[in-house]
Amino acid sequence: MATRLKTKTLRDVPQSKNDCAEYIRLAGDLQREFERQRTEMNDAIAAITQKYQPILEALTGRIEATQEGVxxxxxxxxxxxxxxxxxxxxxxxxxxxxxxxxxxxxSISVRGAESVIETLQRMGLDRFVRSKEEINKEAMLNEPDTVRGIAGIKIVTGVEDFIVQPFEAKAEV
Structure with a gap:
């Protein structure tokens, strides 16, 4: 049985170490441009919000007063x-x-859930306390051989991520 590999069509691949360094620089340039555009967008959103906030607050007050009268x-x-x-x-x-x-x-409102649970249990009202069972994945990761082969459990290991991180100076405001 043949195994089919999914591959992406690569658009542009560097052809040398120097090309690769240039691509990493370009990735950094593009990331910084992305952040500039996002900042510009957020500035515009902030200006629009500031412009309309007093109008919307006044309308909200009028709506509430009208509804209270009705x-x-x-x-x-x-x-x-x-x-x-x-x-x-x-x-x-x-x-x-x-x-x-x-x-x-x-509806029920509970404050201080731990002390309420203790009180209910002390009074013999355990039927009002829910016990939740769930899979302990951390324990399975500590003992993978014990659970290997059990239907429904898949242990994923060796996954590697590739990260491009261009150099840039950090500045504190």
Whole structure:
């Protein structure tokens, strides 16, 4: 059975050690240009954000005030809008939109989880404490021969990355 190798089509390959050094310099030039462009883009985003932030904050304040007014009126007229029995409906239709009341599902808030767990266990309420089992990959890496050959486990070793790191001076601000 033949093995098929996937290969990339190389566009431009240096032909000598000097060419390779030149390509590394070029990679550094391109990386620095990339950073200049990214910085320019971020400066433009910051300027746009600064320009629109006060406008958006003012609009947010107006939206909240308007919604609070609508809620106050609707709360005062809820029976008229929805009927005596809440089961008749929790949504009121207007020409311009709807308002609705929705009951959130029950939730639990826990502070100091470790002490709550200890208290539940001390009180014999272990059914409220979840125990989670998971694969210990670190232990497997320490003993790869023990788990080698087990279905579903693949030990990956010897993967090598190639890194091009052009020289450049670091400057502190």
């Amino acid at each position: 809620q106050a009126w609707c709360e005062a007229h809820r029976v008229e809008l929805c009927g005596e029995n809440d089961k008749l409906g929790k949504t009121a239709n207007f020409v311009t939109g709807t308002v609705s009341w929705r009951q959130r599902p029950p």
